[in-house]
Amino acid sequence: MKKLVLIRRFSQILFLSLFIYILWLTTNTAVFFKIDPLVSIFSLSALTMLVLTFIVGRFFCGWICPLGAIIDICGVKAKNRDLGFRQIKYYILGFIVISTFFGMQIAWIFDPLVITARFISLNFIPSVVFMLDKFFISIIKGMNFYTPLYDFYRFTKSSILGIKIYYFPHSFITLGFFLIILGLLVIAKRFWCRILCPLGAIYALIAKFSILRRHVDKCMHCMKCSVGCRMSAIKEDTSYRKEECILCMDCIYGCPDRATKFIWPVKKIKANEENGISRRDFLFLITASFLLLGFKSRTGGAKKRLIRPPGVTSEREFLNKCIRCGNCMRVCPTNGLQPVIFESGLAGIWIPHLVPEIGYCEYNCNLCCKVCPTGAIPKLNLVQKKEHKLGLADIDKNICIPWSQNKECIVCEEHCPVPTKAIKTYDEFFAGKKIKKPYVDTSLCVGCGICQNKCPTRPERAIKVSP
Numbered sequence: 001m002k003k004l005v006l007i008r009r010f011s012q013i014l015f016l017s018l019f020i021y022i023l024w025l026t027t028n029t030a031v032f033f034k035i036d037p038l039v040s041i042f043s044l045s046a047l048t049m050l051v052l053t054f055i056v057g058r059f060f061c062g063w064i065c066p067l068g069a070i071i072d073i074c075g076v077k078a079k080n081r082d083l084g085f086r087q088i089k090y091y092i093l094g095f096i097v098i099s100t101f102f103g104m105q106i107a108w109i110f111d112p113l114v115i116t117a118r119f120i121s122l123n124f125i126p127s128v129v130f131m132l133d134k135f136f137i138s139i140i141k142g143m144n145f146y147t148p149l150y151d152f153y154r155f156t157k158s159s160i161l162g163i164k165i166y167y168f169p170h171s172f173i174t175l176g177f178f179l180i181i182l183g184l185l186v187i188a189k190r191f192w193c194r195i196l197c198p199l200g201a202i203y204a205l206i207a208k209f210s211i212l213r214r215h216v217d218k219c220m221h222c223m224k225c226s227v228g229c230r231m232s233a234i235k236e237d238t239s240y241r242k243e244e245c246i247l248c249m250d251c252i253y254g255c256p257d258r259a260t261k262f263i264w265p266v267k268k269i270k271a272n273e274e275n276g277i278s279r280r281d282f283l284f285l286i287t288a289s290f291l292l293l294g295f296k297s298r299t300g301g302a303k304k305r306l307i308r309p310p311g312v313t314s315e316r317e318f319l320n321k322c323i324r325c326g327n328c329m330r331v332c333p334t335n336g337l338q339p340v341i342f343e344s345g346l347a348g349i350w351i352p353h354l355v356p357e358i359g360y361c362e363y364n365c366n367l368c369c370k371v372c373p374t375g376a377i378p379k380l381n382l383v384q385k386k387e388h389k390l391g392l393a394d395i396d397k398n399i400c401i402p403w404s405q406n407k408e409c410i411v412c413e414e415h416c417p418v419p420t421k422a423i424k425t426y427d428e429f430f431a432g433k434k435i436k437k438p439y440v441d442t443s444l445c446v447g448c449g450i451c452q453n454k455c456p457t458r459p460e461r462a463i464k465v466s467p
């Protein structure tokens with residue numbers, strides 16, 4: 001039996017299932033991101049992963065990474081070609097590091113955990129919940145099959161099907177990017193992992209010095225291990241690129257002579273063994289960094305001022321820290337947090353902002369503060385969050401019903417969640433009738449947006465929140 005392969009597959013399925021479970025049914029979504037050195041390089045969990053990589057090699061990619069697991073599942077029949085171009089992932093990693101120094105955080109574009117989290121949160125979970133819900137309803141109503149299926153349906157509505165299905169504009173971009181990664185399997189197995197993944201590049205740089213190594217004894221040179229290697233890490237002379245090996249263990253069981261095994265070393269690495277990025281490539285990377293010195297980051301201000309999540313006070317810091325994982329948007333109970341496209345420039349793509357006409361910031365909620373893995377949304381307790389000002393409401397008297405038509409309407413005042421009411425009214429008489437006319441107490445307004453969300457005037461709201 002292929003015990004090690006079976007254990008690896010079990011590990012992949014376990015961590016993928018755990019990843020989906022955490023995103024689906026809990027708010028502890030920061031757990032996985034803390035082991036990601038591309039996102040949290042200085043966290044204890046990320047440093048632990050780097051130390052383990054130094055000991056055993058690039059195991060994360062083959063045993064834990066949820067995107068790697070999905071790629072393996074979808075790429076069972078994919079062809080295995082050695083395309084070269086492995087250095088590209090190092091250039092991408094270098095560009096990410098250089099961009100960070102210039103105040104532009106782009107790790108979110110290429111980080112596999114972030115890519116998978118966005119797909120699961122914004123595409124997979126809503127689609128599965130919608131389809132399962134429609135399936136149960138059609139079976140129960142169409143076949144009049146109420147018992148015991150209806151009881152089971154009610155149970156699922158309190159658990160896995162109890163997730164609200166929210167609308168996120170441009171979520172097709174997330175889906176498209178994910179499908180492109182899977183589509184690369186048409187070219188070669190693990191194309192993303194071999195050539196493009198910057199997180200894989202980090203692990204590869206450390207794995208080439210790892211203690212555990214592959215050893216071949218009495219090889220018959222059938223080359224089945226080289227042909228079958230999903231990372232094309234095994235070379236024609238049976239040596240291998242240690243930094244590319246993800247410890248899939250296929251070479252152990254694919255060898256007809258059982259000549260392959262992984263051991264703790266007793267000999268030094270061969271002087272001519274190829275290891276990662278070459279000196280020429282390294283010098284090219286350094287030269288590129290100097291060429292970029294003329295590039296000036298423009299992340300300091302947005303083209304259009306936007307209402308940011310609670311606790312955010314610095315636009316520049318928010319843009320640099322946010323990894324666009326979608327966690328805050330997923331847990332927002334009103335669907336008010338929406339992704340930005342170009343409203344805040346190229347540096348702000350997919351950053352969350354509050355859109356009051358879609359949903360407001362729930363006064364008694366601080367979930368977005370809890371789930372942010374990088375601290376882009378500061379952790380505020382409920383008392384602190386209630387006191388934080390997101391923006392300020394303003395009434396357009398030309399549209400407001402009491403002001404423009406002298407008719408009764410105090411919807412904004414009724415919905416204002418501030419205990420002492422940030423929207424107040426005063427009485428004014430018109431044609432012998434007392435009309436309550438609303439106004440905003442700027443000292444109390446926290447800019448939650450519920451007034452704008454509930455305002456009955458259409459198509460334009462009479463009260464709007466500005467950041």
